[in-house]
Amino acid sequence: MTPKEFTLTEASAAMAQGTLSAEELVAGLLKRLDSLPAINAFVSLDAETVLRDARQADVDRAAGRIRGPLHGLPIAFKDNINVKGYPTTGGTPSLRAYRPTDNAPVAARLLEAGAIAFGKNGMHELAYGATSDNIAFGAPRNPFDQRRSAGGSSGGSGAAVGARFVPASIGTDTGGSVRIPAAFCGTWGYRPTTGRWPTAGIVPISTTRDTPGPVALSAADIVLLNSVVTRAPAVKASTAKGVRLGIPRKHFWEVVDPGVAAVCMQALDKLVCEGAELVEVDAGGLLDPYALSSMPISIYEGKVALSAFLADHGIPLTSAEVAEQAAGHDVRELLLAQLDPATAVSSEAYHAAIAIHLPALKAAYADLFVSNGIDALAFPVCRVPAPLLDQSDTVEIDGKLFPTFTALIHNTDIGSTASLPGISIPVGCTPQGLPVGLGLDYPFGRDIDLLALSLAIGDLFPAPSPNLGG
Structure with a gap:
């Protein structure tokens, strides 16, 4: 195997067997990255430091000093996650000079387990978007x-892992920002139940909705990273037999690109062959509380959370200054609208969203799972394959035009608002060769069940390789 072909778990096994060194792996990945600059997956990467850390990992291994289950394994981080030694720009000009003095807890846990910080991945500005057109x-x-x-918004993470520049990257997911890039770039992507993975040290949008999560090449890698971050025993594979998957036609499957729908249905057929059951369910009861809670929460909390992050990390900027210096017109206008009393979400609307509509959404989800006797909801992560980077404000789905942002987050944002755990599974490609992700949302807190099923079916859905050469 060449370095680009290793998953985290495969690389770990090869290192333990003495057939691969951390330096060989890292050097091979750096060479591949240098040969394909047009992908633009990274905004900062210190090759000398990465190679030095890899050599030290090999020295420590030879001396019997194994730091943890990620010893010598390279992992990248989205550029809104604090990693000591790298800037944290959040993809916005005003934060270019911010260099954190400490690692975010999610980064610290991975690095303490022996991982090598393999640079920072690009993103949509301040995570306010689904294309990463920065x-x-x-x-x-x-x-x-x-x-x-x-x-x-974790586009650099999806691109870096999909292009085989690094076997895993940690992104963030507020409304689909891990799973959308995973779906578009042919990788696995996991959104934990909100609160399961620590959010401190990450440039925020919403304290209610934000979570970090991994993009990786296999279900086994997702499980490995989760066990390190949560400091829990590794999940063991379950079985697809007897698992009941709800198929929510309303909202999730109503308007879907035919190629995407066909690939997802073929994947579901595979799961049925493994013993899963498909159950048609009516998700209509989710829609009203979702509409009344999703955007009011994230927009209201955006200003408050960003202001707190700036103050907590000694960054001499106000949220207004960050907004005014935003490079993207769409992001700048959104941020400025939060600061203008005439356009901002009112405290009354926010408190109604938090106290009334969000609990109603969570209750509707709980009832949907229980009343139908289902384990998960299954749906296309995105209703379209990756759109062209033409700065268009719309995408076409089955002959109809939709706003790009809302079209891309349409299927993931609703479960994210309810804090559900979800995963994007790489289930194949359209006839045009574009990857498709099948999404599974599990009930709140049922991450272990989600990961156990993912591990059980992982071999059915290997991550496709792009034809990039090298």
Whole structure:
């Protein structure tokens, strides 16, 4: 195997067997990255430090000093996650000079377990978007078609892992920002139940909705990273036999690109062959409380959470200054609207969303799972394959035009608002060669069940490789 072909778990096994060194792996990945600069997956990467850390990991291994289950394994981080030694820009110009003095807890746990920090990945500015078309830092390109988006807001994470520049990256997910890039770039992507993974040290949008989560090449890698971050025993595989998957036609399957729908249905047929059951369910009861809670919460909390992050980390900026210096017109207008009393979400609307509508959404989800006797909801992560990076405000789905942002987050945002755990599974490609992700949302807190099923079916859905050469 060449370095680009290793998953985290495969690389770990090869290192333990003495057939691969950390330096060999890292050097091979750096060479591949240098040969494909157009993908633009990274905004900062210190190759000398990465190689030094890899050599030290090999020295420590030879001396019997194994730091943890990630010893010598390279992992990248989205550029809104604090990693000591790298800037945390959040994809916005005003934060270019911010260099954190400490690691975010999610990064610290991975590095303490022996991981090597393999640079920072590009993103949609301040995570307010689903394409990662970033004016200040450039857009990460989809490794399967460089004319297309890598998704967002963790687009650099999806592109880096999909292009085999690094076996895993940690992104963040507020409304789909891990799973959308995973779907577009042919990788696995996991959103934990909100609160399961620590959020401190991460440039925020919403304290209610934000969570970090991994993009990786296999279900086994997702399980490994989760066990390190949560400091829990590794999950063991379950079985697809007897698992009941709800198929929510309303909202999730109503308007879907035919190629995407066909690939997802083929994947569901595979799961049925493994013993899963498909159950048609009516998700209509989710829609009203979702509409009344989703955007009011994230928009209201955006200003408050960003202001707190700036103050807590000694960054001499106000949220207004960050907004005024935003490079993207759409992001700048959104942030400024939060600061204007005439357009901001009122405290009354926010408190109604938090106290009334969000609990109603969570209750509707709980009832949907229980009343139908289902284990999970299954749906296309995105209703379209990766769109072209033409700065268009709309995408076409089955002959109809929709606003790009709302079209891309349509299927993931609703469960994210309810804090549900979800995963994007790489289930194949459209006839045009563009990856498709099948989403599974599990009930609140049922991450172990989600990961156990993912591990059981992982071999059915290997991550596709882009034809990039090298």
